[in-house]
Amino acid sequence: MTKRRTWTYFLPYGLWLALFVIAPVALIVYQSFFDLGHHFTFSNYSTYFQSATYLKMTANSVWYAFLITLFTGLISYPTAYFIHQLKHRQFWLLLVILPTWINILLKAYAFIGIFSQAGLANQFLTFIGIGPQQILFTNASFIFVATYIQIPFMILPIYNALDDLNPAFVNASRDLGASNWQTFRHVIFPLTLPGVKAGVQAVFIPSLSLFMLTRLIGGNKVITLGTAIEEHFLTTMNWGMGSTIGVVLIIAMIIVMLLTGDQKSKGGTPR
């Protein structure tokens, strides 16, 4: 009786899940086994894994996603740590979250303006005597903007992990003779690692399939898997191949999830 009732509460989202998550994934997997002539085949997969272009693209995607995640992490952890010490932390956190309310396309266009030949960045470079440089459509600008966009999604889980950290652990560590740095290294960082992992999931996986930024900021010099999927579905109309890359991407995501997931380790880690 009660069991059936709780089930009905789940119904609206269950439908959503079935229609817009499970069905599309099933469709992608299904499509990936058909070639352009709508014949069942494994050729898409064999093409993918035998083509140097696709493999390089995959490596590229992973490499750039890794770089974006790394830079995001390097900036986000100290920032989250710093904000957590501040008096008006809710306010500062709001400032961090604020950019996420603005559409990613708008932000991308804003950066096109800033990085363009006559943009603010080049005006500044001219002013200090370096002269205008090609900033837009470089790999560096792509990583810069992607990092900028991803930072809030890394700061939030780390901040929450820091917030959940019982201050008694820090006191206990100090009490046992640890300096600030030792306390951070042996207690604070290991105990907030779940927040970092959540942040990595939230940043690395979307970064794998970034395609808007690669075109607008990266000038299509960096071709990621996301770009390839878009091209296959919208330009070459090879849905089978696009789906295959999609499946590869989904598997990559699952692997990342497993790697960063919460393994219930038994006690301490040997050093």
Add this chain to the structure above:
Amino acid sequence: MTEPIITLRNVTKRYDSHTILKNINLTLESGKFYTLLGPSGCGKTTILRAIAGFMQVSEGDVLFAGKRINEVPANKRNVNTVFQDYALFPHMTVAENVAFGLTLKKVAKDEIAQRVAQALKLVQLADYGDRAISELSGGQQQRIAIARAIVMAPKVLLLDEPLSALDAKLRRQMQYELRDLQQRLGITFLFVTHDQEEALAMSDEIFVMNQGEILQSGSPVDIYDEPINHFVANFIGESNILPAKMIADFQVAFGGHQFECADAGIPDNEPVEVVIRPEDLTLTTLDQAKLTVTIDTQLFRGDYYEIAATDNLGNAWLIHSVNPAEDGETIGITFRPQDLHVMRFGEKEAEFDARLETYEELEDDDVDET
């Protein structure tokens, strides 16, 4: 008298306009078991934090073995803390937790192993080194927290309500173990609790606190038998507190009668309060009664009956009696002069001690004359 290991001199702590500690003075000698006792929010944990170094005092000095340590950071102080919620590092094993402080100190590996094993043995968890913290029960975590602190061989061990999360039976057992541990190690323990029973059972000396002040300090027996004021009498043990009037030395009036008592040095006719512990009251027949009461209710407590009664002036009485009474029965109660304790309003501890000294000498003189 051994030299003081910890001294707080005129320590005050303010947060904004809020005063948490008001001019605290206390001295801890080495090798004794001290307890800070008081209701929550009285400032007892704040004192502990000031000694541990987690907090800076606003005024006054914190001294360790005669040296001022106000500015010494927590990690450089030779005191260790057992935290209320234990604060065992969940990402380390039991042995790694206990070894944490020694590892930081770069103690040799085999010495660490040996000292960790010894500490674990001391808290009777010798075989638990490889366990995860989450696998331990509350009582076991408690012991590991103690082991992690004592392995550092501190001069002073600070314990912040360490037993509050344990069930009643385990708490009693841990009281014995803590007391035993303190005596074996000879470390000064400063124990913080709001549980008067715990304080009375374990301490050499108790500091009773309320609203940021130390109201009274002394041995458990002194504090129980001679509470300085209404708050202390009420907080420690159960008590009957009645408004009274001092007639003369060793004569006090309450409940419409005059009684012999053991207190003196108070001006005649001063309004005072009298404390009588429920276990000092004896039920008796009406002709032998010092006071007559009517029984309201009684509860069987196992080893005694807790009887609530009212006298003819409407004062409520709490009596602990081995024998039951009848509800509604009118019965006599009696007590000895030394069971009465007179408390003056607003008397400070120093004045109280000085007054006690004057007439206790007087009593000694009486003895000499006879």
